[in-house]
Amino acid sequence: MSKRTLVVLGHPSANSFCSALADAYLESSFQAGHEVRLLRLGEQRFNPVLHDGYHLTQPLEPDLLRAQADIAWAQHLVFIYPIWWGGIPALLKGFLDRVLLPGFAFKYRQNSPFPEQLLKGRSAELLVTLDTPPWYYHWIYRMPGVHQMRKTTLEFCGIKPVKAITFGPLIKSWPEQRERWLAQARAIARR
Numbered sequence: 001m002s003k004r005t006l007v008v009l010g011h012p013s014a015n016s017f018c019s020a021l022a023d024a025y026l027e028s029s030f031q032a033g034h035e036v037r038l039l040r041l042g043e044q045r046f047n048p049v050l051h052d053g054y055h056l057t058q059p060l061e062p063d064l065l066r067a068q069a070d071i072a073w074a075q076h077l078v079f080i081y082p083i084w085w086g087g088i089p090a091l092l093k094g095f096l097d098r099v100l101l102p103g104f105a106f107k108y109r110q111n112s113p114f115p116e117q118l119l120k121g122r123s124a125e126l127l128v129t130l131d132t133p134p135w136y137y138h139w140i141y142r143m144p145g146v147h148q149m150r151k152t153t154l155e156f157c158g159i160k161p162v163k164a165i166t167f168g169p170l171i172k173s174w175p176e177q178r179e180r181w182l183a184q185a186r187a188i189a190r191r
């Protein structure tokens with residue numbers, strides 16, 4: 001069964017391993033008959049700073065308006081990003097701050113601490129690279145860059161289930177290992 005998938009590359013460099021993961025996922029997804037769009041955040045033009053929080057409306061740049069349209073179109077979202085300083089890259093965080101706005105991703109409700117989730121009906125995958133051994137990131141650091149995306153961002157907006165796959169440690173990986181990780185991304189995309 002075909003599904004509409006949006007792949008968001010959260011690494012700013014087109015020459016990164018994250019970019020190679022995105023390309024592998026995209027190619028395999030197309031071959032499986034899925035409709036896929038790729039959003040490379042490093043190529044988008046927008047101010048990643050939400051200057052006044054949600055108190056004032058900050059007009060969205062054309063690239064962010066297209067990103068919102070792509071999110072609304074998608075049934076499945078794939079975020080591919082590195083873990084930097086334990087969390088997500090600043091560019092990805094700024095993108096989420098600017099795009100997942102009240103009225104689009106969620107809606108505050110009067111007399112309720114919990115918002116209405118406006119992006120229900122979508123699922124997501126996180127393909128995450130790291131230089132820390134995955135077991136150490138999981139058990140010692142408690143995966144803040146994964147939990148932030150899963151719990152306090154995507155599930156907050158109604159997107160679930162959210163599955164996470166980690167690839168690492170990247171810094172000391174060898175070519176054969178990276179090829180196995182790319183094959184894993186291709187296999188995930190075919191599902």
